[in-house]
Amino acid sequence: MEAIGYSLCRIWLLFLLFWLGQGRQMAPPGFVESSCRSRIFWMKLNKLLLHGKFFKLEINDPYAGPILLDEKLASRCGYVLSEDVWGNPVFRASVLGCHVINEADELFSLTVNIKVSSFSSMRAAVTYTYPMYCSYSSWASREIVCEENYMEVSVKTDVPAVSNDYTVAWMSALPETQNVAYQLWQLMFVSPSGRKRITVSDAAKLGYSFNNTLSRVYLRAPYHSNESDVSMVSGVNMNMVTSTSMYRQRWLLLLIDTTVSCPVDGISFTDTTLTWTVPSVIPTLVVQESTFLTKNILMGVDDQVIVNPEEKNYLLEHNKTHIGITIPIGAEGGKLKSSISGGVYGVIYSIDLFLEHTWTDADWQTTKYTVIKSITTPFMPQIPTVINNTLPEERLFSVAFGHFLPDVSLVAITIGNVPFTLREAQHHGFKIYETPFSNRTKGFILEVSFDDPYVLKEYVNRNETKYILLINYTISVDPEMTLYYHSAEVECVIADIELPEAVGYCDEENLYLAIPTFGLHQYWNLYLGNKLLNRHVALANGYLAATNSTHLILQIPLFAAGVVYEVEGDHIIYENEISYEKETLPGQSIPTITRDPDYRLTVLCYYRAKETLVLGAFANDPSASPPFGSGMMVPRPNIADVSCLLPKNLTNISFSAVSRRIRQTLNVVSRVSKDQSFVEFYEPNVAILKRPVEPVFLEVELKDESPDAELYLENCWVTRSLDLNGTPRWNITMDGCETNGSEYAAEFCPVAVSPRVRHPSHFKRLAVRTLARRLEQVTVQPASRATYLLDRSGLLIQISDDACKLNL
Ligand SMILES: *[C@@H]1O[C@H](CO)[C@@H](O)[C@H](O)[C@H]1NC(C)=O
Ligand SMILES: *[C@@H]1O[C@H](CO)[C@@H](O)[C@H](O)[C@H]1NC(C)=O
Ligand SMILES: *[C@@H]1O[C@H](CO)[C@@H](O)[C@H](O)[C@H]1NC(C)=O
Ligand SMILES: *[C@@H]1O[C@H](CO)[C@@H](O)[C@H](O)[C@H]1NC(C)=O
Ligand SMILES: *[C@@H]1O[C@H](CO)[C@@H](O)[C@H](O)[C@H]1NC(C)=O
Numbered sequence: 001m002e003a004i005g006y007s008l009c010r011i012w013l014l015f016l017l018f019w020l021g022q023g024r025q026m027a028p029p030g031f032v033e034s035s036c037r038s039r040i041f042w043m044k045l046n047k048l049l050l051h052g053k054f055f056k057l058e059i060n061d062p063y064a065g066p067i068l069l070d071e072k073l074a075s076r077c078g079y080v081l082s083e084d085v086w087g088n089p090v091f092r093a094s095v096l097g098c099h100v101i102n103e104a105d106e107l108f109s110l111t112v113n114i115k116v117s118s119f120s121s122m123r124a125a126v127t128y129t130y131p132m133y134c135s136y137s138s139w140a141s142r143e144i145v146c147e148e149n150y151m152e153v154s155v156k157t158d159v160p161a162v163s164n165d166y167t168v169a170w171m172s173a174l175p176e177t178q179n180v181a182y183q184l185w186q187l188m189f190v191s192p193s194g195r196k197r198i199t200v201s202d203a204a205k206l207g208y209s210f211n212n213t214l215s216r217v218y219l220r221a222p223y224h225s226n227e228s229d230v231s232m233v234s235g236v237n238m239n240m241v242t243s244t245s246m247y248r249q250r251w252l253l254l255l256i257d258t259t260v261s262c263p264v265d266g267i268s269f270t271d272t273t274l275t276w277t278v279p280s281v282i283p284t285l286v287v288q289e290s291t292f293l294t295k296n297i298l299m300g301v302d303d304q305v306i307v308n309p310e311e312k313n314y315l316l317e318h319n320k321t322h323i324g325i326t327i328p329i330g331a332e333g334g335k336l337k338s339s340i341s342g343g344v345y346g347v348i349y350s351i352d353l354f355l356e357h358t359w360t361d362a363d364w365q366t367t368k369y370t371v372i373k374s375i376t377t378p379f380m381p382q383i384p385t386v387i388n389n390t391l392p393e394e395r396l397f398s399v400a401f402g403h404f405l406p407d408v409s410l411v412a413i414t415i416g417n418v419p420f421t422l423r424e425a426q427h428h429g430f431k432i433y434e435t436p437f438s439n440r441t442k443g444f445i446l447e448v449s450f451d452d453p454y455v456l457k458e459y460v461n462r463n464e465t466k467y468i469l470l471i472n473y474t475i476s477v478d479p480e481m482t483l484y485y486h487s488a489e490v491e492c493v494i495a496d497i498e499l500p501e502a503v504g505y506c507d508e509e510n511l512y513l514a515i516p517t518f519g520l521h522q523y524w525n526l527y528l529g530n531k532l533l534n535r536h537v538a539l540a541n542g543y544l545a546a547t548n549s550t551h552l553i554l555q556i557p558l559f560a561a562g563v564v565y566e567v568e569g570d571h572i573i574y575e576n577e578i579s580y581e582k583e584t585l586p587g588q589s590i591p592t593i594t595r596d597p598d599y600r601l602t603v604l605c606y607y608r609a610k611e612t613l614v615l616g617a618f619a620n621d622p623s624a625s626p627p628f629g630s631g632m633m634v635p636r637p638n639i640a641d642v643s644c645l646l647p648k649n650l651t652n653i654s655f656s657a658v659s660r661r662i663r664q665t666l667n668v669v670s671r672v673s674k675d676q677s678f679v680e681f682y683e684p685n686v687a688i689l690k691r692p693v694e695p696v697f698l699e700v701e702l703k704d705e706s707p708d709a710e711l712y713l714e715n716c717w718v719t720r721s722l723d724l725n726g727t728p729r730w731n732i733t734m735d736g737c738e739t740n741g742s743e744y745a746a747e748f749c750p751v752a753v754s755p756r757v758r759h760p761s762h763f764k765r766l767a768v769r770t771l772a773r774r775l776e777q778v779t780v781q782p783a784s785r786a787t788y789l790l791d792r793s794g795l796l797i798q799i800s801d802d803a804c805k806l807n808l
């Protein structure tokens with residue numbers, strides 16, 4: 001007790017001297033923690049208090065002063081400087097290590113200086129002096145420690161302990177070894193390269209450390225020294241130094257077996273577990289295996305013994321050959337860490353374990369065998385999942401992205417191909433927040449309204465909208481800050497399109513479309529074919545639009561542009577296709593996927609075929625015409641669609657490949673021939689001068705029709721004005737037959753097959769002559785005037801005093 005008291009007093013005195021003389025300080029609370037685990041000083045620094053700082057450790061020898069800790073010193077002196085799985089610096093030292101004050105092999109103390117500086121040069125470092133005290137009196141006859149960087153064996157010297165085959169007879173009388181200068185010891189190594197006998201000081205040069213204490217001798221060896229050997233025991237590679245320590249005096253030879261053997265592998269992994277295997281019986285350490293008996297097996301994590309491993313889901317098993325510890329990946333005590341490797345997200349799990357195996361055998365009585373192992377799994381890819389929690393009723397995309405460890409952060413997000421920083425995203429109105437999951441992981445929740453401009457929309461199935469959220473997440477992993485990208489596409493289809501309930505009907509001259517002005521109609525645009533029907537288009541085509549309090553009524557002349565005829569059975573069908581497209585949001589500048597216009601109406605007016613003759617005459621005398629049939633509206637579903645991704649500025653254009661009946665515009669062309677040969681014609685839009693007696697040769701051709709079709713010019717007349725209904729008028733053909741009036745005479749000219757004329761029935765030719773003396777301005781119009789208008793080939797004949805002037 002006296003000695004201990006003196007020693008502590010001395011340390012305290014020294015400490016006080018440092019404190020006063022060199023500005024040394026006590027470590028701040030929480031910065032250093034230490035413990036004694038069997039015969040190891042275990043010290044941990046709090047990394048949070050070292051953030052952004054540099055530190056160095058010195059071993060404070062009470063006599064020699066501070067000694068800087070480096071790797072070489074560490075393995076020779078029984079020190080380990082490393083990090084725990086959380087990144088906190090850890091320092092471990094054997095109680096048999098250098099500079100440890102050993103009080104009777106029971107009380108041990110070691111003082112460490114922790115130097116902390118903001119500079120890597122350690123300039124202006126603050127030094128914290130940290131003394132550690134451990135007591136350990138329950139030494140086994142032999143104790144072996146397999147540390148990360150050294151193997152250590154210590155043997156009680158008052159016990160006969162010789163087992164090597166080259167040993168000599170045991171000496172019954174032993175000297176008091178503590179008084180023997182260690183220089184008198186020699187070491188004999190046996191390795192595959194032969195025997196080597198060296199002095200202790202020479203062994204120190206090779207990295208070994210040998211010394212004796214009050215009642216023990218110990219040998220510390222680095223791994224993989226020249227004197228060591230590797231051999232496999234029960235499937236585990238063991239590094240082994242076979243040595244005998246010899247003490248010789250004139251009449252005495254003391255031999256102590258200081259053989260040590262430590263596992264260098266034995267770790268295996270599955271997808272969900274890691275297993276650490278250590279052989280139960282190590283032959284070089286147990287000579288008479290038949291006397292071997294396991295007394296106790298303990299496992300620990302960091303510096304803590306785990307009394308009930310199963311409580312933490314660890315599995316500690318042993319049989320005659322193996323001791324195995326199996327840890328589920330992610331289990332408590334270890335650390336899961338995110339990592340990015342080759343653009344793939346994954347995790348790495350680390351845990352610091354130790355195993356303490358105590359056995360007895362006839363040679364050694366008790367051996368305590370401790371292995372300390374830091375285990376890290378390989379990179380395990382873990383593809384994150386995107387969980388679709390979309391709420392269609394709330395028109396809200398809600399998407400969870402996980403499962404991530406706490407060291408992952410979301411740094412940016414791309415929505416609809418537009419990149420946002422998190423701040424921009426929040427500012428825009430995307431909701432992004434973290435959510436914890438039950439198994440200590442977390443996820444990122446993103447909420448985006450269906451109506452957000454960055455949500456893509458596709459119109460499908462007539463009254464449904466497909467909302468598409470394109471996401472590209474950018475996450476980063478601490479502390480590497482490596483970026484990882486993950487893209488996802490979430491979509492939701494809802495029937496949210498209210499179709500305008502338009503009604504179409506016909507009368508003898510027009511098609512009508514009545515569209516209710518309430519409801520969603522205001523969001524729709526009217527298209528004719530694929531042309532937006534605006535004021536200008538309406539005016540140019542002779543459409544009229546009127547509104548009453550409930551409806552917009554569109555009047556479309558029967559023969560106007562956009563009206564299509566179909567020459568079906570004994571009916572003629574006037575068809576006008578009107579399509580709607582939902583108005584795109586103003587200011588929208590992102591690409592949109594569109595399909596065929598969402599809604600398409602076709603107004604069909606059916607007339608019996610024989611009435612077409614009558615139809616041609618309506619301009620003459622509408623009152624005489626029979627009723628003109630009734631109109632109906634046929635909503636036409638799209639049959640086959642193709643969708644195209646359009647460039648930015650073309651959001652309104654749609655393409656359709658709709659399989660449907662073939663239909664054509666009735667294509668009629670009229671020309672004025674230079675003579676009755678009908679070979680050469682005047683250019684359109686030129687003035688033609690004719691003498692009154694000279695006839696005007698007029699040809700009308702029906703193009704693109706089947707060979708069976710025949711063109712009739714039912715009623716043609718001449719008027720004075722440009723107005724088709726202008727009066728007076730003089731008939732030149734009636735019911736398809738030429739008539740000769742008082743003013744004008746018309747005569748059909750025969751049409752023969754020629755290079756220009758494949759089907760004569762598609763042609764009609766007229767020679768029109770003026771009979772009257774007085775020359776007047778007249779207009780000649782075939783009855784099927786609308787057809788001419790439709791094709792912009794309306795014919796106007798002007799006759800002046802001395803000439804007939806034709807404008808095409
Ligand atoms: C051996 O131990 C003694 C007593 O503790 C010590 O003075 C000596 O320096 C040690 N030798 C070595 C090489 O560590
Ligand atoms: C180990 O052996 C090699 C080759 O014999 C030699 O070069 C090396 O210096 C030795 N190492 C030590 C530490 O003695
Ligand atoms: C002991 O356990 C190990 C590992 O689980 C196994 O490979 C071996 O076969 C077992 N040995 C005996 C003797 O049961
Ligand atoms: C957490 O739970 C989820 C789902 O149950 C699973 O996919 C994920 O791998 C778990 N993560 C961890 C670290 O256990
Ligand atoms: C997501 O963003 C990254 C980085 O900009 C890019 O390399 C990757 O191709 C994107 N993924 C998709 C599917 O767009």
Ligand SMILES: *[C@@H]1O[C@H](CO)[C@@H](O)[C@H](O)[C@H]1NC(C)=O
Binds near residue numbers: 388390391489490491
């Ligand atoms: C996502 O959730 C919505 C709403 O439940 C559902 O309509 C949709 O089909 C889901 N799937 C995908 C891939 O978006």
Ligand SMILES: *[C@@H]1O[C@H](CO)[C@@H](O)[C@H](O)[C@H]1NC(C)=O
Binds near residue numbers: 462463464495496497
């Ligand atoms: C959408 O159209 C389908 C079939 O045409 C119809 O059954 C459904 O009721 C419509 N839904 C809405 C909301 O209009």
Ligand SMILES: *[C@@H]1O[C@H](CO)[C@@H](O)[C@H](O)[C@H]1NC(C)=O
Binds near residue numbers: 549551553
């Ligand atoms: C407006 O016109 C439509 C179509 O002609 C008609 O059905 C409707 O009754 C009219 N409304 C009023 C209030 O006159």
